[in-house]
Amino acid sequence: MIDLYYWTTPNGHKISLFLEEAGLPYRVHPINISKNEQFAPEYLKISPNNKIPAIVDSQPADGGAPLALFESGAILLYLAEKTGQFIPADLRGRQEALQWLFWQMGGLGPMAGQNHHFNRFAAEKVPYAIKRYVDETARLYGVFDKHLSGRDFVAGSAYSIADMAIYPWIVPHQWQEQNLDDFPHLQRWFAAIKARPATERAYALAEQINPPARK
Structure with missing residues (x-):
């Protein structure tokens, strides 16, 4: 059983996508970041960086105590290795999936996140910041679009954790x-x-837990 500590953000969706694809049994523990629930002491024991998502695997492969993990990319890689699913088995395919996973973690996610902040949530509109992050998001979309030419998914024909x-x-x-x-x-x-x-x-899980997520 996987305990998923989750809210309806892009990073949260990554893990529910994997769990639904893999058919792993899981329990959802909503962490409402708009109410600062990510700072609760009991949650910080699982995710010390006070971010979502996080998981606790009650049945890790080594047979030891329950294993807690934070950081969405690390969780995806852990679940892929645990199940043997959604990561290419061959050397080159695996590295292609992993480099694009890290591209998302280090590039698309942070830049799009700043785009969201300055476009949607900042109390003061800062035209320079808005243009900077809109332009960088567009550049990253262009890089990814070029990569997808002639292939179904990030690592080729098979859907993976990078997707x-x-x-x-x-x-x-x-x-x-x-x-x-x-x-x-x-x-x-x-x-x-x-x-x-x-x-x-x-x-659908996101809409159930946080109905305004539809918007």
């Missing part, structure tokens, strides 16, 4: 002032993942 990491950060493309019509390979990839039954279940 699961990137997809939730493309969902709010309108917030980021990006038009998917400008990125045809990305748009085709995005539509294919959106139509997956596991994706539909993962986003």
Whole structure:
């Protein structure tokens, strides 16, 4: 059983996507970040960086005590290795998936996150910051669009944790002032993942836990 500490953000969606795809049993523990629940002392024992998501695996492969993990990329890699699913077995395919997983963690996520902040949430509109992060998001979309030319998914023909990491950060493309019509390979990839039954279940979970997430 996996205990998922979760809220309805792009990083939270990554883990529910994996769990739904893999069919792993899991329990959801909502951590409402708008109410600062991520700072609760009991949660900080699991996720010391006071961010979501986090998991506790009550049945780790070594047979030891329950294992707590934070950082969405680390969780995806752990679950892929635990189940033997959604990560290529061959050397080159594995490295391709992992480099794009880290591209999301170090590039797309932080830049799109700043885009969201300055476009949607900052008390003061800062035109320089808005333009900087909109432009950088567009550059990253262009890099990814070029990579997807001639391939179904990030690492080739097989869906992987890299796709699961990137997809939730493309969902709010309108917030980021990006038009998917400008990125045809990305748009085709995005539509294919959106139509997956596991994706539909993962986003239905978000609406159940946080109904305003539909917006």
